[in-house]
Amino acid sequence: MTSSTIHVTRQHPTAVPGTTGRGRPRLSTGTAIVYLILAVHLTVVVFPFLWMAYSSLKSNKNFLASVWSLPTDPQWANYGKALGEGKLLVYAGNSLAVTAVSVALTVAIATAAGYAFVVYRTRWMPWVEVAMLVAMAIPAYVALVPLVATLRDAGLLDTRTGVVLPTVAFNLPVSVLIMRAFFSTVPRSLVEAARVDGASELRAFLRVMVPIARPAMFTTAIVNTIWVWNDFLFPLVLLNTPSKKTLPLGLTDYVGERVTDYPVLLAAILLAALGSFVVYAALQKHVIGGLTSGAIKQ
């Protein structure tokens, strides 16, 4: 992949976006075209959100009269209506509970497992690793029908606990791999020192390793928070009682019921999306780091 590869490739005569070669500071035509393409693309990505934000403040009449126009007389009451009629706070509370418990369980279990993969060498370990890799490729919906039957038998169908259990299981493999990747960077000597210190295995793990692993645990927690908070499939199939539903599920119910007042609907969608956005904006670096390590390991 050095210069030899470069010589083999045939020359391409046409100018390509940003073909400035070495020269950096001059704004060439190519660079200008790149800016233009990115500007259009970024607009397409961001405009629906902006449109949602300003349209949510219109009156329904105003909205139907013209989809593009800005609100002339902002209807802040739309947000009150969306919150009240949409029971969004109830749903958000359920999402919060399911997410908090799932993420805490997943991170704790994944940290212990990731540590074990790096520190202990036993003959059956590789098999567990292979099983984890296979589990990552398995779509959750394949397990749905039996899951419903199992959870019903256990009396956990239509409970938040019943959502937490399979959610944790399906998010574990990637989480374990993130934690394992972290522990494999910890100097071997540090691990040995902690273990030889006369401390029990569990104590060495809790007292020495967990504090060191905090950043990686935080990363794992972030990705899991995004996954669980946004998950739709398990709640859709496993929850039925409205007061137990999570935010994405409750939102679809609300939209189904309420087809007439569109700006209020948009306000509800915006409110539902706001939590994720605020967390993302506040913890951008961690979210990006988490998404990167969560995806690469797949």
Added chain:
Amino acid sequence: MSISTRSHAARRDARAALLFLAPAVLFLAAFVAYPLLTAGVLSFHSWDGVSPRQWTGLANYERLLGDRIFWGSLRNNVLVALTAIVFQVGVGMVIAYWLVRVVPRIKRFAMFVYVIPVVISEICIGLLWGFVYNPYFGLLNGFLNTVGLDELARGWLGDRSTAMPAVLVVMNLTYLGLYILLFVAAFENVDEAVYDAAAIDGAGHYRTFFSVSVPMVWSNVQATTLLAVVSSFKTFSLVYVLTRGGPNNATDVVSTYLFQAGFGNFEAGYASTIGFAQILLTAAVGVFVLGLMRRGKRGEA
């Protein structure tokens, strides 16, 4: 160290390993492996989900072979995967290269924007795009009317011929950000000296991209392509919220069809057959794609 202490250490290791791994193994066994095996058993049964199940042998599989909706939904999954490889992995790579090498000044801002749809729930994204595609007051039709292309306006998600492309557009726009993110990280890891060498050679961005950047991150290309394929076969929420698989199953993917069979028509046995067949096919596609990429790599070297 004597042999006896070593085996003592090994035993201690095995015991500790078991302790640390037990929770993970239990969760995976109970909520992934067991349901999966049960689905395998159920796939040979006729079952409505409640009353006693009936062994029907291969009947479900025979039905699956002739089920046009299943094959149509599988074709849609393949379409999702192919467009994901082109418009998420491919385009993501180009945009990431631009952000890292051509217009680094807007990199932070652009990444911030591109990742927004990735972190927001697919349900919100899907509902919002429902407004874009709406036949009566949709943004897309509004735009077409404004620029004088009224005759193109339609109910994008209700029209058999445009529904699937419309869904694909949403999917690719939404997840592209993740791939941009991954390739920005990958390109930033490439040693600057390699680019210097290319510059001395007089290589422009086009040649640098194809002869330096892409080969340097080839393992990432493989990993992200695999990720795109695997995720494409997992896709559910966006399709569900945009079209529920309609109109007339035109946008069904395997997940939405399975959901409909299992929880709409209460054919739990047949739904399990769909899921089980899906796993086998996903595995086959995964192996195929990996093989292709190995060959592509060899051909290039």
